[in-house]
Amino acid sequence: QKEVEQDPGPLSVPEGAIVSLNCTYSNSAFQYFMWYRQYSRKGPELLMYTYSSGNKEDGRFTAQVDKSSKYISLFIRDSQPSDSATYLCAMSASNFGNEKLTFGTGTRLTIIP
């Protein structure tokens, strides 16, 4: 079993819809959680970073963490065609330097105009 599981999709939704992306993990040592967005032929870019259970909002994006269920989500409101990308969840056991990130396999999202 992989440490981090993520539905690979692909996921296609109409413009304006709410998108829900999810990851589960098995390693209870993970305490820090990130969502990265990766456009085609580009490097991953950090979207959200959180370390506590609950919700964190940034514009149209909300990251949700439930440590008791080992489950994290990313919600995108009012989705736009520019949100079409692969979304990768990532997590680590600490926020000290040198700590490696463990990634999910990514979910490919397409927003249909």
Place this chain on the structure above:
Amino acid sequence: DTAVSQTPKYLVTQMGNDKSIKCEQNLGHDTMYWYKQDSKKFLKIMFSYNNKELIINETVPNRFSPKSPDKAHLNLHINSLELGDSAVYFCAISDPGNTIYFGEGSWLTVV
């Protein structure tokens, strides 16, 4: 200004060759990484360096040798390339809060 720059962006080479990918960062952070992304988009750490010292070596074949000549550079040298080495290689840096920033990637195709 790009924080992490990698060269080359695309590289096509034959099996058995030796090649290098170069990475440079301009933010002055101590920690640099190499990650590999396979054809299924799975991203996995290969190495991390802190201030030129190897910290993480994630069971990568010894054909892969990272070299950090100074704090701003972390190069990846690959000997005797194999078909299975075809992937995208990302250099990354982390700030003191362990937020990791990736370069644009180097697409390696071994034929």
